[in-house]
Amino acid sequence: MDAGGVSGGRQRRSPLFATENPRRLATAAYRLYAGTVFAGILLIWLYRATHLPPSGGVRRWAWLGMLAAELWFGFYWVLTLSVRWSPIYRRTFKDRLAQSYNEDQLPSVDIFVCTADPAAEPPMLVISTVLSVMAYDYLPEKLNIYLSDDAGSELTFYALCEASEFAKHWIPFCNKYKVEPRSPIAYFAGVTSPPDICGPKEWFAMKELYKDLTDRVNSVVTSGRIPEVLRSNIRGFSQWDEKITSSDHPSIVQILIDGNKQKAVDIDGNACPTLVYMAREKRPQEQHHFKAGSLNALIRVSSVISNSPIIMNVDCDMYSNNSESIRDALCFFLDVEQGQDIGFVQYPQNFENVVHNDIYGNPINVVNEVSIGVECVTMALDASIGERPYVDEFIVQNIRKIGLGWQGEKKMPVSWKEWPGHLLLAHMNTTPSGELRSVYYNPERKGFLGMASTSLGQILVQHKRWTEGFLQISLSRYSPFLLGCGKIKLGLQMGYSVCGFWALNSFPTLYYVTIPSLCFINGISLFPERTSHWFKPFAYVVVAAYSCSLAESLQCGDSAVEWWDAQRMWLIRRTTSYLLATIDMIRRLLGISESGFTLTVKVSDLQALERYKKGMMEFGSFSPMFVILTTVALLNLTCMVLGISRFLLQEGAGGFETLFLQAVLCVLIVAINLPVYEALFIRRDKGSLPTSVAHVSICFMLPLCVLSIWK
Ligand SMILES: O=c1ccn([C@@H]2O[C@H](COP(=O)(O)OP(=O)(O)O[C@H]3O[C@H](CO)[C@@H](O)[C@H](O)[C@H]3O)[C@@H](O)[C@H]2O)c(=O)[nH]1
Numbered sequence: 045m046d047a048g049g050v051s052g053g054r055q056r057r058s059p060l061f062a063t064e065n066p067r068r069l070a071t072a073a074y075r076l077y078a079g080t081v082f083a084g085i086l087l088i089w090l091y092r093a094t095h096l097p098p099s100g101g102v103r104r105w106a107w108l109g110m111l112a113a114e115l116w117f118g119f120y121w122v123l124t125l126s127v128r129w130s131p132i133y134r135r136t137f138k139d140r141l142a143q144s145y146n147e148d149q150l151p152s153v154d155i156f157v158c159t160a161d162p163a164a165e166p167p168m169l170v171i172s173t174v175l176s177v178m179a180y181d182y183l184p185e186k187l188n189i190y191l192s193d194d195a196g197s198e199l200t201f202y203a204l205c206e207a208s209e210f211a212k213h214w215i216p217f218c219n220k221y222k223v224e225p226r227s228p229i230a231y232f233a234g235v236t237s238p239p240d241i242c243g244p245k246e247w248f249a250m251k252e253l254y255k256d257l258t259d260r261v262n263s264v265v266t267s268g269r270i271p272e273v274l275r276s277n278i279r280g281f282s283q284w285d286e287k288i289t290s291s292d293h294p295s296i297v298q299i300l301i302d303g304n305k306q307k308a309v310d311i312d313g314n315a316c317p318t319l320v321y322m323a324r325e326k327r328p329q330e331q332h333h334f335k336a337g338s339l340n341a342l343i344r345v346s347s348v349i350s351n352s353p354i355i356m357n358v359d360c361d362m363y364s365n366n367s368e369s370i371r372d373a374l375c376f377f378l379d380v381e382q383g384q385d386i387g388f389v390q391y392p393q394n395f396e397n398v399v400h401n402d403i404y405g406n407p408i409n410v411v412n413e414v415s416i417g418v419e420c421v422t423m424a425l426d427a428s429i430g431e432r433p434y435v436d437e438f439i440v441q442n443i444r445k446i447g448l449g450w451q452g453e454k455k456m457p458v459s460w461k462e463w464p465g466h467l468l469l470a471h472m473n474t475t476p477s478g479e480l481r482s483v484y485y486n487p488e489r490k491g492f493l494g495m496a497s498t499s500l501g502q503i504l505v506q507h508k509r510w511t512e513g514f515l516q517i518s519l520s521r522y523s524p525f526l527l528g529c530g531k532i533k534l535g536l537q538m539g540y541s542v543c544g545f546w547a548l549n550s551f552p553t554l555y556y557v558t559i560p561s562l563c564f565i566n567g568i569s570l571f572p573e574r575t576s577h578w579f580k581p582f583a584y585v586v587v588a589a590y591s592c593s594l595a596e597s598l599q600c601g602d603s604a605v606e607w608w609d610a611q612r613m614w615l616i617r618r619t620t621s622y623l624l625a626t627i628d629m630i631r632r633l634l635g636i637s638e639s640g641f642t643l644t645v646k647v648s649d650l651q652a653l654e655r656y657k658k659g660m661m662e663f664g665s666f667s668p669m670f671v672i673l674t675t676v677a678l679l680n681l682t683c684m685v686l687g688i689s690r691f692l693l694q695e696g697a698g699g700f701e702t703l704f705l706q707a708v709l710c711v712l713i714v715a716i717n718l719p720v721y722e723a724l725f726i727r728r729d730k731g732s733l734p735t736s737v738a739h740v741s742i743c744f745m746l747p748l749c750v751l752s753i754w755k
C-alpha cells in the first residue's frame with residue numbers, strides 16, 4: 045500500500061490521503077482472464093487473415109469489413125484494459141486535515157454554478173443547488189458562490205435574491221442539525237418529519253419558510269414576470285430596464301451578499317458566504333462558447349471579487365449531497381508530499397432521480413467505480429505560487445473550451461475597473477507550475493447528485509454532445525497522447541482514450557449489427573462452422589467478455605436487469621449518438637458545421653415520469669437517430685424470421701452449421717431490441733415511437749433486404 049507517498053524519515057505532517065489497492069487477488073485474476081481473452085482476440089484476427097475468401101465476390105468484401113471491425117474492437121478492448129489493470133481507491137483523512145490546519149489557515153474557495161435556461165432548469169432547482177453549496181461545512185467567509193446565468197433571466201435573478209435571504213436561516217439550521225443533504229428541495233423531499241436531534245418547532249418553522257420561498261419563486265416564475273413592488277424594492281432589477289434577451293444583452297453582475305461587509309450576517313450573527321449573480325455579455329454575432337464561455341467569464345469576474353486559490357464548478361442541478369466535499373478535496377490539495385502536483389479533484393456523476401432498474405442504464409455504477417469518472421466537479425489549485433490556475437486544457441470538453449473562449453474573446457465581459465480590488469487579470473494567464481495531475485474521488489456518501497435525463501431522445505442528444513467533445517479533444521493537439529506525452533503515464537493516456545474514442549465505435553458496431561444479419565438471410569457465412577476449431581476463440585471471447593462485464597456490474601451494485609438495459613443503451617448509443625457525433629466531427633473538420641450545446645431538460649411531465657417508472661422507453665418527437673435505431677431493429681427482426689424459416693424449410697437444421705454464429709448474433713440483436721418493437725407495434729401513448737419514424741425506417745430497411753436476397 046502506498047500510504048500517500050511517505051518516503052522515509054519522520055514526517056512533520058502525516059499524509060492527508062491514501063491510495064490503496066485492496067483487491068490484489070481480484071486484480072491478479074483479472075489480468076489472467078485478460079491474457080486469455082487477448083489470446084482469443086489474436087486467434088480471431090489470425091482466422092480472418094488466413095481465411096480470406098477469393099476475390100471478386102461479395103463475401104470477400106463483407107469479410108474484409110468484419111476484419112476491420114474486429115481489429116478495431118480488439119484495439120479498443122485493449123484500451124479498456126487500462127482502467128482495470130491496476131485499480132486504485134482513494135481515501136481521505138479529514139481528521140488529520142483538522143489537526144494540521146486551523147480553520148482560518150484553510151484556503152478560500154470560489155464556487156461556480158452554471159445555469160442557462162429558466163424553462164429547462166427551473167430557478168427553484170438552481171437556487172437549491174446554490175443553497176447546498178453555500179451551506180458547506182466550511183468557514184462562510186471563505187466561501188464565494190457565483191451563479192452564471194446564460195439566459196440573463198430576471199426570474200433566475202429574482203430567485204437568487206430570495207435565496208440570499210433564505211440562506212440566512214438555512215445555513216445556521218444546517219450547521220446546527222448537521223443536515224444532509226443541504227439542498228432544501230432534496231432535504232425536504234426526503235425527510236417528512238423532524239429528526240430526533242431537531243426541535244419540532246424549529247424544524248416545522250424551517251419547513252414553512254422553505255414552503256413560502258417555493259411558493260413565491262414558483263408563482264413569479266409561472267407568471268413569467270416580476271411584480272412591480274419587487275422590481276422597485278430590489279435595486280438590481282434596474283439592469284433589466286432596457287429590453288434584453290437571453291442572446292443579446294450587456295454584462296450583468298450583482299453582488300447579493302458581500303462577505304466582506306459587516307452587515308452580511310445570518311440570523312445567528314455569523315458571517316455569510318459571498319453570493320454573486322453574473323450574466324456575461326452576449327451578442328448574437330459573437331460566439332459565446334456555451335458553458336465553457338461561462339466558466340471563462342466566471343474566472344474573470346471572481347478574480348476581481350474574491351480571487352480564491354480554489355475553484356469548484358457544479359451544474360445547476362448538481363447539488364452538494366455531502367457537506368464535507370470541500371474538506372475531502374483539500375486533503376488532496378494540501379497534502380504535504382503530493383498536494384503540489386494535484387491540480388484537479390474530480391467526482392463522479394451520480395443521479396438523484398433514477399429509479400431501480402432504470403431502462404436507460406443511467407446509474408452508471410460501473411463507469412463510476414471502474415472507469416475514469418465523468419467530470420462533474422473540478423477543483424483546481426495552484427498552491428505553489430498562490431495564484432489562480434491556468435485551467436488545464438485536456439481533461440474534459442468544457443474545461444478545454446475555456447482556452448478557446450479566452451483567445452476568442454477580445455472584450456472584457458465585465459468592466460472590471462468598476463469593482464473594488466485591483467487584482468490583475470493577468471493572474472489567470474499564469475502557466476501551470478508543473479504537470480497537472482488529476483485525482484478521481486468517489487466517496488461512500490456521494491459528493492454530488494444531479495438530474496439524469498429520462499427520455500431516450502434527450503439521452504442520445506446528450507451523449508452525442510459528450511462523444512463529439514471527447515473526439516474533438518482526442519483529435520486535437522490537446523489529445524492525451526500529444527499533450528500528455530511524457531507528462532502522464534501510458535495507462536492514463538489509454539484511460540482517457542476509452543472515452544476519447546467512444547465515437548469511433550460507431551461504424552464498426554453499425555457494421556456488425558447489419559452486415560452479418562443480411563449475409564445470414566443470403567446464406568453467406570462470415571464465421572467459422574460450429575464444429576471447427578476456429579469456432580472456439582469466437583465463442584470464448586464473447587462469453588468471457590460478457591460474463592466479466594456482468595460480474596463487474598453486479599459487483600458494483602447494479603442489477604442484472606440494469607446490466608442488460610445498459611448493454612442495450614451501449615448498442616443504441618453506438619449506432620446513433622456516436623455515429624452522428626463522428627459525422628458531425630468530420631463535418632466540422634471540413635468546416636461545414638459548428639459546435640453546439642443542446643441543454644438537457646431537468647423537468648419532465650407527469651405522464652412521462654410514470655412511463656419512465658414503469659420502465660417504458662420515452663421516445664418523444666421525431667429524431668433522425670430513432671430512424672437508425674428502428675431500421676437496425678426492424679432489419680434484424682426481418683433477417684431473423686426470413687433466415688431461420690428459410691433454413692428450416694429448405695435445408696433443415698443442418699444448414700445452420702456454417703451460419704450458426706450469425707443466427708445467434710441476429711437473435712441477440714432482436715432480443716435486446718424488444719422495447720423498440722414494443723414501442724413500434726404495441727404501445728400507443730405519447731412517449732412511443734412516432735409513426736413517421738417507422739415509415740422512414742421501413743423505407744430504408746426493405747431495399748436493403750431485397751437487395752441482399754437478390755441473386
Ligand atoms: O450555453 C450553456 C449551456 C449549458 N450551460 C450549463 O452547463 C451545464 C451542463 O449542461 P446540461 O444540459 O446539464 O448537460 P449534461 O450533459 O447533463 O452535463 C454534463 O456534460 C457537460 C458537458 O457536455 C458537463 O459540462 C457537465 O458538467 C456534465 O454534468 C448546466 O449547468 C447548464 O446550465 C451553460 O452554462 N451555458
Ligand SMILES: [Mn+2]
Pocket residue numbers: 359361494495644
Ligand atoms: Mn446535467
